Amino acid sequence: MNRGASLGDGVMICGVVQCPWHGSQFDVHSGAVRAGPAASPIETYFVRSEAGRVLLELGEMRPSGGRRSVHGAMSHP
Numbered sequence: 001m002n003r004g005a006s007l008g009d010g011v012m013i014c015g016v017v018q019c020p021w022h023g024s025q026f027d028v029h030s031g032a033v034r035a036g037p038a039a040s041p042i043e044t045y046f047v048r049s050e051a052g053r054v055l056l057e058l059g060e061m062r063p064s065g066g067r068r069s070v071h072g073a074m075s076h077p
Contacts, residue, residue, distance in 0.1 A: 007042065 005021035012018075016034050018025045024038035031041040046057040 005019050007017050007019060007026070009020045010017045011020075012028065015028050016025050017028050019038070022037055023035070024033065025035040026032065026038070026042045027034055028044065031044040033039065033041055048055050
C-alpha cells in the first residue's frame with residue numbers, strides 16, 4: 001500500500017512498480033523510492049513459490065535491521 005493505493009494495481013517494469021494514484025515508483029527488491037512524490041520507502045517481504053503456492057514471510061528481519069527484499073511486492077490474481 002502506498003497512501004491507500006494498492007501497488008497491486010500498479011504497473012511493474014524491470015523491478016520497479018509505479019503507484020496507480022500518485023505515480024511514485026518503488027524498487028520491488030529494496031522498497032526504495034525511485035521517483036516521487038513519495039518520500040518514504042515501501043515495506044518488502046520475502047516470498048517464494050513452493051508446490052504451486054506463493055508463500056510470504058512476514059516480520060523476518062535482516063541482521064542490518066532491514067526487511068529481506070522480494071521479487072514481487074504486488075498482489076497477483
